[in-house]
Amino acid sequence: MVLLRKLVIHWEWVAYAALLPILLFPSGWRALALAGLPLLWLLRGVVTREFFPRTPLNGAILLMALALLVSLYATFDMALSFSKIAGLVLGMSLFFTAVFYIRNHRHGLGYVTATTLLAGMGMVIIGAAGTRWTGQLALLNQMQRFLPFPVFDLPGTAGGVNTNQLAGVIAWVAPLALGLLLGVLPMVRRAPGVWRKLLWLVALGVLAGIVVLCVPLLLATQSRGGVAAFALALLLMLLLAGKWGRVLAATAVVLLVAFLLGAGIDRQFMQSLMAESGTNFGLSGRLEIWSRAIYALQDFPITGVSMNGFRRVVPILYPLFLVSPDADIAHAHNHLLQAGLDLGIPGLIAYLALWLLSGWLVWQGWRQASSAAARGLAIALVGALAGGWFFGMLDAIALGARPGFLWWLLLALAVALGEPQQKEGTRSQADQLI
Helix, strand or coil, X not given: XXXXXXXXXXXXXXXXXXXXXXXXXXXXXXXXXXXXXXHHHHHHHHHHCCXXXXXXCHHHHHHHHHXXXXXXXXXXXXXXXXXXXXXXXXXXXXXXXXXXXHHHCCCHHHXXXXXXXXXHXXXXXXXXXXXXXXHHHHHHHHHHXXXXXXXXXXXXXXXXXXXHHHHHHHHHXXXXXXXXXXHHHHHXXXXXXXXXXXHHHXXXXXXXXXXXXXXXXXXXXXXXXXXXXXXXXHHHHHHXXXXXXXXXXXXXXXXXXHHHHHHCCCHHHHHHHHCCECCECCHHHHHHHHHHHHHHHHHCCCCCCCCCCHHHHHHHHCCCCCCCCXXXXXXXXXXXXXXHHHHHHHHHHHHHHHHHHXXXXXXXHHHHCCCHHHHHHHHHHHHHHHHHHHHHHHCCCCCCCHHHHHHHHHHHHHHHHHCHHHHHHHHHHHHHCC
């Protein structure tokens, strides 16, 4: 039994990482891979007597799981909802597996952090290659040549990746890499021995490369919500980074206010915010979509309209006037409203609880941080979660969407960093990180 426990501890996370590319596209024969998730839960429970690790988030996750079951009552097209349901189950499963691995493996925190960052970067690369760039950015379409598979053949990407969705993923990944970069910088100077210093230099180069790649891509998406989310996340990270960080944050705010006052907010600027362009809805379009989402929540408060069902319900029950009738309203352009539409108000409560609890845990982790690596991880999680939250106020990566597993991994890292009963073990891991 001891040998089986060691095998589960060391290989369960590897199995999840290997299956992740298949689990993200659960159509056809790939849907059979989802059957492996309960088997992994059962194996873990039998061997370790811990089917689901206890965390401060368990109550909210249980409520969300119950809301998911209730929402099935309102599901009118399982083929439409299945990918989102599968994605949500995968995210919950990844969360518990990551927490278990971090608690039981010596370098679990470092490995899960690296997996989260690299998987996020993979989603950014696939998203950038799967976007149909136009105009001066058409050169970016050449990225498709360097991928070993045709991006547009993947399920759900036939029309190309939406640039706003790509911006939402970058709003998670770029702050995470930047925060870890701040934690690695002091470790390079203090690392004992040539090999360990070299290892930290490699990590520094990888993190810097991710930031250098993500920021221009974010600007290329021309996503106003994505750029604003990253800017606000960066501002929050600077406030937590120490005295000089706060000085930079204050300077940036002063310069921004001075620029806005000097340039003036004219009618043309306001019209550009209100206008819609293609699939990018302006503020006026979003206000109308939000009103329809509220109507739907009032009509279906307990069950929601089913996962991924809003896009079919809105043109029939709640037609839009300012948005083109041919537009595919994939989500409510607000992550809180979308959670309610998918899972009803109970699911929305669970979703909001997960955000609040994870924010509190990260705050605790930042306060308890005893090394540069631990502080860097805390600041990285603050930036990533804040970037996701701010982006979600004007857009949404819906629950169960393919990039959504990154959010669940961020929650697992927040639990590992901040929960009281784990703080000593976690802090010792965070000091090493790799």
